[in-house]
Amino acid sequence: MKREHKEEMKRRARNICLLVAYDGTEYHGFQRQMPPVVAVQNVLEEALSRVFGDAVELAAAGRTDAGVHAAGQVVNFFTDGTIPVERVPRAVNSLLPPDIVVRRAFEADRDFSALHSAREKTYYYRILTGETPNPFCCRYAWHIRQPLDTTAMEMAMTDLLGTHDFSSFRAAGGAPMSPVRTMKRAECKRDGRELVLTFAADGFLYHMVRNIVGTLADVGRGTISSEDFASILAAKDRQRASATAPACGLCLVRVDYDAAWYELPEESVLKSAIDVS
Numbered sequence: 001m002k003r004e005h006k007e008e009m010k011r012r013a014r015n016i017c018l019l020v021a022y023d024g025t026e027y028h029g030f031q032r033q034m035p036p037v038v039a040v041q042n043v044l045e046e047a048l049s050r051v052f053g054d055a056v057e058l059a060a061a062g063r064t065d066a067g068v069h070a071a072g073q074v075v076n077f078f079t080d081g082t083i084p085v086e087r088v089p090r091a092v093n094s095l096l097p098p099d100i101v102v103r104r105a106f107e108a109d110r111d112f113s114a115l116h117s118a119r120e121k122t123y124y125y126r127i128l129t130g131e132t133p134n135p136f137c138c139r140y141a142w143h144i145r146q147p148l149d150t151t152a153m154e155m156a157m158t159d160l161l162g163t164h165d166f167s168s169f170r171a172a173g174g175a176p177m178s179p180v181r182t183m184k185r186a187e188c189k190r191d192g193r194e195l196v197l198t199f200a201a202d203g204f205l206y207h208m209v210r211n212i213v214g215t216l217a218d219v220g221r222g223t224i225s226s227e228d229f230a231s232i233l234a235a236k237d238r239q240r241a242s243a244t245a246p247a248c249g250l251c252l253v254r255v256d257y258d259a260a261w262y263e264l265p266e267e268s269v270l271k272s273a274i275d276v277s
Contacts, residue, residue: 052081067247148220
């Protein structure tokens with residue numbers, strides 16, 4: 001969006017923030033696409049424009065890729081529409097397909113940006129292990145037949161904590177930006193056949209989580225060691241890391257902001273939105 005257009009949008013009366021969940025399986029990512037390609041943003045903007053009575057252009061906390069899901073995506077937009085904020089979720093959801101849902105709506109501060117005001121983002125990646133796939137999980141988890149050594153994976157994940165150059169896990173094609181990020185949380189928990197990998201950081205690079213998970217899966221298989229994982233991170237070389245994990249297992253769970261009006265459900269509530277096993 002050009003600067004002049006942004007300024008025009010900001011002259012509108014209200015800045016609305018939405019908490020959005022979606023199943024990304026049928027969409028070409030979140031970011032708006034040219035027809036006939038359909039992205040979540042295309043569908044959501046069309047519904048919002050009908051509800052608010054003016055053209056809506058969204059800013060989002062993250063541009064999830066094709067097939068990636070969200071339980072806690074955050075967007076904002078400027079509008080002159082007068083519908084009370086508490087009525088927005090029901091009004092918009094009545095116009096949306098069942099795989100996109102507005103969970104909450106807020107009247108945001110004028111200077112709030114879903115993208116630039118974000119303090120921390122949390123992603124989950126789900127892996128289902130075992131010989132037999134589960135048809136009820138195939139849209140939301142990466143199925144790996146081999147058993148995975150979660151202890152080795154957990155050891156490797158400790159090296160992710162702190163501030164690092166994550167170039168080894170950065171895919172080509174993303175927006176130009178510093179590869180340095182601060183990872184605040186990196187955990188692996190098993191529940192029967194399912195592994196849930198949690199990553200929380202001040203920001204993520206293009207395909208960063210999926211590239212990390214692909215490499216951790218090889219640690220779990222025993223094809224590389226936890227010590228190898230540390231050297232891969234330190235190398236700052238994408239060629240050293242493993243193949244990218246599938247999109248289906250990834251979900252943007254929450255985005256945190258320093259804003260008194262922004263009330264986020266507990267993480268357990270957000271996670272329950274994607275628990276289908």
